[in-house]
Amino acid sequence: MKKSGIRNRTAVVTGGASGIGRSMARTLAGAGFSVAVADVDEARAGRVTTEIRSEGGEAEAFTCDVSRFEEVEALAEGARERLGPVGVLCNNAGIGGGVGASMDERGVDDWERVLGVNLLGVIHGVKAFTPRMIEDAAGGHVVNTASMASFLPSPGNGPYTTSKFAVLGLSEVLRLELAPHGIGVSVLCPGPFETGIWDGDETSDKGGDPSVLGPRVLAAIEENEPFVFTHPEFAPMVADRFDRILKRLREAGPAMERALRAAT
Ligand SMILES: NC(=O)c1ccc[n+]([C@@H]2O[C@H](COP(=O)([O-])OP(=O)(O)OC[C@H]3O[C@@H](n4cnc5c(N)ncnc54)[C@H](O)[C@@H]3O)[C@@H](O)[C@H]2O)c1
Structure with missing residues (x-):
């Protein structure tokens, strides 16, 4: 790593078993990080760690539902114990929330489900990991996955858009708060990429291969970029x-x- 000066060489990627998270996990492992692949899908997290090991990297799978704080706390403890002090945290796990239903049609359970993963999941990651990173005083970096939906509201996408606007605001505050500790923060705002998040959605433009995002995010960590965009056509x-x-x-x-x- 060039400019970031991150001394702790363990990275945690939530939602690391698929899509964008899998790409980040593989790239970070390729860059020499020991990677905790954390996901609610145990089998797929295991497959990604096998893949990373076959590529010569070090990785461990962790089963974790990010919407449950006690599970994210256990992840923070477990990753430190099994892989070492964490230098990079990617709060990436997310769900789509379904496109099409307007807010008057959605139940409270719908909001709780989407905000529980997409927003509380990020909050839980920040709460469980950053006090340890500050205490370690070894630099570090947090990447929160938001979306272009953090900037562009569209009808029928209420809970998802709300969660991603909030992740953007959270990340900007976090960047200001962690800077004095030498910990960088980037908010990743992808346009559409073809991943599992679109499963069952026959209408949307599903975008390109997410494997480009790992290298893009690694560069953003090295340069401590505040915003990571992928689709300039939205400008x-x-x-x-x-x-x-x-x-x-x-x-x-x-x-x-x-x-x-x-x-x-
Ligand atoms: N793919 C896109 O077009 C796109 C665009 C913008 C933002 N994003 C964001 O990127 C992130 C990653 O999504 P993706 O596109 O790679 O989708 P994906 O479905 O391929 O991957 C998401 C991963 O998160 C995991 N996950 C879901 N709920 C979880 C929970 N409660 N706890 C832990 N893990 C959980 C899933 O099992 C899956 O492995 C999400 O935050 C998503 O909102 C995706």
Whole structure:
């Protein structure tokens, strides 16, 4: 590693058994990290560790449901015990939440399920790992997987979009808080990639091969990049949204004055 100065050589990847997480786990192992492949799917996590070992890397599988704090705590303890102090944490596990149903049609259980994995899962990772990383005083890096959905709301995608907006905000605060400890934070905001998250979805553009994301994320860790984007074609849509927000913000002064005059 060049600039990051991460001295602890264990990496933890949640949702490491498939898709984007599998790519990150394999790349980090290839870069010399001992990798904890953590996933709710025990069999697939085992298959990824076998794959990493066959490529000459070191990896252990951990069964963990990130929506349960006690399981993430056990992961933090177990990874440290079996592989050594953790230098890189990838809070990546996520579920899609189903596209199409509007908020009035969704039950509270739907919200709890999606936010439990996509948002609380990240919070649990931060809570279980970062105090140990701070105490180790050996640098480090946290990668949180958000989405382009963190910037571009679309109808029928309420719980997922809400979770990914929140992961973006959380990551930006975390970056400010961990910087004094020499721990970097990147938020990964992928566009569409063909992974298990699309299983059962026949309508969406499923995107390309996620294996490019491991090398991309490793570079972001080395450079402590705040945002990791993959699909520049979304830039005009993001610019349009920010332009509309800024226009309203700039009009806030006169609008407040008008309201004040109307009230007096
Ligand atoms: N694929 C895309 O197009 C895309 C785009 C933007 C963001 N993302 C995000 O990327 C991340 C990884 O998803 P992916 O696309 O690789 O999908 P994937 O389904 O291939 O991989 C997700 C992994 O997370 C695991 N997982 C699910 N719930 C879990 C839980 N409660 N605890 C632990 N592990 C759990 C799954 O078993 C699976 O192995 C997610 O956060 C997703 O929201 C994906």
